[in-house]
Amino acid sequence: MIQIFSKTAARGIHRAIQTSDSYCLFSNNNRMSTSDDFLRAQDMMSTEGNRGCSLSVQSTPEIEKKYVHRVYDAIAPHFSSTRFAKWPKVAGFLNSLRPGSIVLDAGCGNGKYLGFNPDCFFIGCDISPPLIEICAGKGHEVLVADAVNLPYRDNFSDAAISIAVLHHLSTVDRRRKAIEELVRVVRRGGLVLITVWAREQEDKALINKWTPLCEKYNEEWVNQSSPPVRSQSTTSLECIAENDEGTGVVKQIDDQLNKKCDDLEVKTIIDCSDLSIDEIDKTQQEYFVPWHLPFHRAEIGGASAAALENGFAKKDEKKGAVVYNRYYHVFVEGELQRLIDGISNAAIVDQFYDKSNWCIVLEKL
């Protein structure tokens, strides 16, 4: 049963306590090298790509592997160098936690919130090994893990945060599962903070820079130069079709096979940027959001060369950058709340919109 309390009640639950004699649980003398990041990540993925597919909600769909995991692995140092601003609402949440709280950050990226409240013990995880090595290099306690399948025992931490993570998950079941995992790992009375990109962007022009994706039912890769050979079992996965020789437009094949698996949850998400504005539904929520990796960045040699060769990144000579596409499912108003509706052991204690993000605070019941 979901209850919505007032913000005042939420503040009461946060039991904000500030102490003057803070102590720090972290020493920052642990340096890490970041060599071979991409190769290692690629190795891992090609191994996975060749394995059989399953219907498990915890199986990572190809679209996330290619347009989330690989991209972050490839852009990790540049991404990290641009991610330092702490968002006041997240900072406020973390500062409101009791001293001695254990905080799990699921999808911690470059770890910008790890150790933010020096009175708490933070453990971060992310699916991107290069990003996690960056965190470890800063002396943070981190591990490589999937936010959809957290490797923590139940009811342990005092708080869990998921900052700008859920919008990278490509199915409603996976998004819900990730929330269930956050709730599972916090203790009774523990708090969960979730923020996601909103479709309702403050800067309306921003969306025009993104590539809307259409959902179509399909089952095969269009371009066979793409990673592993797809078997019939692929029908159980969500797949993304390959770009058609740089036009950004994707063609579809195999309508017959479509019909065979109509009842399966199979979809291919394709670029529909050639459609007129009218055709793009106002409910559009699936996008590619570009990441411009400047030519001068050191990592352009290794990872990006491979990415360009594989066709999942493109050169933009005008901007002097390699352009990666990141998959986003942007959230509409009320969507986070609906995801939580089915979760019986959590109550919404606060929800708000801020800086083009939908945010929600849950308490475990």
Next chain:
Amino acid sequence: MRLLTHNMLASNVRGVTSGYPLKLEATNWCTKDVDLNADFIRGLLPKIDWRALVAATRALNLPELLPEEQPSEDEIFAEGAVNVEGSAIRRIHHALLEIHVQQGALICPESGRSFPIEKGIPNMMLHEDEV
């Protein structure tokens, strides 16, 4: 990876019902000083699985660090104990927060799946056929 982290990590391989505690194998570990905060330890202790913590210290070949049975709260939080070399609270603090496993593995007690620890980072990612 600190032993506090080990204390909360569990194997999530499909079909595993109790992937806890993970058996620790360490080929390389180090210690780093952290200021002791008794309130933090007090808040943490009820959640710590003592047997798992003791097993982890044994795996590091530190049989003397912690006793098999958890000391009483009275003993751990006795006045002045934080300043006494070798006191229970200092040992617990050291075990939970100051030891870092740099190289090794975490073994699922049920499936036998080995999760590597490299450069202090456990890799808990599963393969497609394990989820």
